[in-house]
Amino acid sequence: MYDALALATLVATGALAVFGLVLVALNRPPGRELKIAVGAVVALLAVQAAIGAVRAFGVSLPEQSTFLIYLAVSVCVLPIATQFAYAEPTRWGGAVVAVGAVATLVAVVRLQGLWVPSG
């Protein structure tokens, strides 16, 4: 884990949540812009997960398996939430993406807490 990358993902997921909620407030179904934003955020998360997974095998963490599960969760939640959001194009789609973004944000915060390498 790198602090700068984690910070970037936290800002990105936070901004994505705000984006989704703004669409709800404007009463607009989620469109192409939100999908592109989700793609960018997931790409960032995937980079973080790849680096995190490689580094996790090189060190000893107190809760290694939990760390790896959180890494997987941090990447998978947003694509699934987005799929679900776009299956019914109403204003609430933005809120579904926002829920996924917040859950991902929490997962990244937990990842930071679990990254206590030794050896």
Next chain:
Amino acid sequence: MAEARATATGVGRVLVAVYGIFALSATARAAVQIAGKFGNAPLAYLLSALAGVVYILATIGLAGTRPWARPLAWGAVVFELTGVLVVGTLTVLDAGDFPDDTVWSFYGRGYGFVPLVLPLVGLWWLHRTRAR
């Protein structure tokens, strides 16, 4: 008499999404706890697993449109509310019974009290979309 509305449409989709995330996190947490350190606090870990199953059933019930989906959702959400109230109260009175946290400990404090609010929203939504 109007038909019951599907629970997974409109704002209900947001509810299904939140339930889905809790189903995932509670189940994964219980799996890690039970696989890794079951002896430490078997009661708490079994309770975590039970909570995970309840969230899964609630998610299926709320997302589904089959005739059994609504009763399933009602049952799971009522169980969930009871669970968070009972476990929350027990942990406030005597934390010693649950040496390791569960989703419902201290009324879901570790999860921003979402586990306490979620069943209330669920009940409201099931009531609003009922047949009448």
